[in-house]
Amino acid sequence: MNDPKTPLKDPLLLDHEADGIQELDNNLPRWWVWLFYLTIVFSFAYLGYYHVAGSGDLQIAAYQKEMVRGNALKDAAQAQFEASLGSLEPSKDSALLARGGQVYQTYCAPCHRADGGGQVGPNLCDDYWIHGGTYGDNLRIIITGVPEKGMLTWKGVLTPADIQAVASYIQTLRGTSPPNPKMREDLAPATPAEVYE
């Protein structure tokens, strides 16, 4: 600028101006230039490593390795749980039942209704059980599901601890009488098959 308070002209001041705006001829900051070079070198190295040399795992290869590692852990825990199914008893521990109630409300209530009276899935409160009503039966059905009837498999989705908690919670629903329960399957009129595709 033509600042009257600055009598000496900056030697770097260029001799052009636009609407009074002048420009200095300062060199590019060195660190800025090096930063730019560094990012360019990195970019070529990255593309070379992954796409020219093919040395790094692209995303699907990396994913498959991750799956092998994770599934090994999970399968071991699941196998141990399934081996012990026969010896398990429903828990009466209130903290565990509270956890089971939470799991039930999140995953089971959408089909079996919040009070267990049944909606898409059957009533869980009466003594009529399509696939057996013991604690062991409950655990087994939760784990394997009944695909042809729309009951999902929860194996691998819920942890063994959560499956035990929710099965224990379901045992506590037995004998309650929620209003408007779903009709027993053996008494209900026939419904169209294969509706949940």
Next chain:
Amino acid sequence: MKTETFHYDNRIVRAFAIATVIWGLVGMAAGLLAAVQLFWPEANLQLQYVTFGRLRPLHTNAVIFAFVGNGMFMGVYYSLQRLLKARMYSDRLSWINFWGWNAIIVGAAITLPLGFTTSKEYAELEWPVDVAITLVWVVFTLNLIGTILKRRERHLYVAVWFYIATAVTVAVLHVVNSLEVPAGAFKSYPIYAGVQDALVQWWYGHNAVAFFLTTPFLGLMYYFLPKAAQRPVFSYRLSIIHFWALIFLYIWAGPHHLLYTALPDWAQSLGMVFSVMLVAPSWGGMLNGLLTLRGAWDKVRQDPVLKFMVAAVTAYGMATLEGPMLSIKSVNSLSHYTDWTIGHVHSGALGWNGFIIFSMLYWLFPRLWNTRLHSVRLANWHFWIGLLGIMFYAIPMYWAGVTQGLMWKQFTPDGFLQYPNFLETVTQIVPMYRLRAIGGSLYLLGTVIGAYNLWRTAKSGVFEPDVEARAVIQDAPRQAEHGHRWIESKPVLFTALTTVAILIGGAVEIVPMYLIRTNVPTIASVKPYTPLEVLGRDLYIREGCVGCHSQMVRPFRSETERYGDYSKSGEFVFDHPFLWGSKRTGPDLQRQGGKYPDAWHYNHMEDPRSTSPGSIMPPYPWLLTRKLDTNALPARIAALRKVGVPYPPGYELGEAQAALAAQARAVVANLALGSITNAPPDTEIIGLIAYLQRLGTDIKAAPSAAAPVAAAIATP
């Protein structure tokens, strides 16, 4: 040597300035309402028109195109005339630009709440509005080029380079991304599908940030900052290098919005490395701005104009460092789909765009009205409240983003998801949503104070519509010039070089995605949507579901355990438009089909909290009563066929309606199984359920199309 007298047009600058302030208030208020709905869904006032999915695009369009757009025109129309020593080429074009642009904004404010949307982010406006945008942009460009050609200044100053890059690139981006086939007055389908649509959209979306929110404002910074500081620009050489580097590199970076998606690896890697290379060119702008203030920092303490400018340039520097960091794949694997992105864009929008606009407004109002700023004290209050607002906005968003990203990825030692219930990761961060709304309120409060101050300033002065100016016409023979200085005196050549620079990156990425078939391997079992699903999908688009739900399962164990098999590019070949989304306020829906019974969806749409206690999703009761618009079906099937979906010829003439009715009856039967016996088959909810149950299921019919992967929930 002789002098020529002429007049600058200040009237057009005033018009854009007033529009900037008004739309700023409107756009920010819309954003605040949207923010409040994220912890208090009832704040939609039980109106479909202002429910989050429709309100979000209204907010983004209002702040980007109305507030920032008018602010850009304001600054360009003021500075361009002075930098070129010429009145605008045509007053008529100036006013067509003003009224056309603002009519488009009013059009957006009407059509978006009504649900007319393409669903493509920052390009939501439907085809008639797209045509209008094109025309108005051509008018602006003609006016810009015309003024340049009749200039009285031989060389183009750096600000004008940035204006040229803006005009050219926005035109290219808008036209290419808006190629669509109409299927009604306010409905269209893009000619691109799936992966290609995603690539074109984010080439556009990223460069809308680059060439609408960045380059014009760098140009404006180069005018208003040295003007206000009364200091020469730090380095002419830096201007040259960072201008060309920035516009050339920026255009390549779009795929960083699609990292770890079904986009081919090579395109993702290009997007990442070009983002990393953008750090230095972006910082070149920041450095040239901040270093221009050497010797003038005492003025920054006193002058609100410089205070806002310095904060804006600093925010620009931070956002342009953060952006490349977020583009590094491993960082992106954590940040993507979370509120981190929201924090990032708002540090740019509120800090850089907002503050630089306030800086210009405080500089311009006293000059336009030949007076002094009404109150420096109030302007300082605006500054500090605004800055506090940005802090209260950004920090909770970063906190929420990192928290939720880590929760999504957390496994137990046994290899199970620690937080298998998505909702649990949402309720955890709701307190951050409350804090964010406080931040937004503060920022809006600052703007209100600013608007009052500017209004009082204008009232105290006298507006001068035409300002007399003089230019000296040089008769002396010109000295020979070389290099860049020579190019600066050749606007046509300059524009041509700019165009080449911005076309290369897009062409290298987009063209092979079309021509090389291996980029999108087809999957035989993937079929077009049924007629009912087409209408259902259009409802999904209308309600803006894509604003909160992605349809893209990334190849991470934490995602495939939660949602099911990762997404393949071949699954989206009939998706016009793609609906991958960019934010997960709710869970991914790509593998939603068959996960829950139809009745669950019915209850969930009527009242999300009946099936998912604590959910922050708004209820959609109108879907249960509004009639499905089956009359629209023939036009939609025909339009989809035109863009390449293989419906047989004549399918829409009768067969399609019969198929629609049959599928609707099946959905009603399913609902009856779930104790919903009163659902009429001709309501919108039926179409939406049909679409949701189809999502991601085609691939399950494929004989081992992909590596066997344990799906989170087995196929029923």
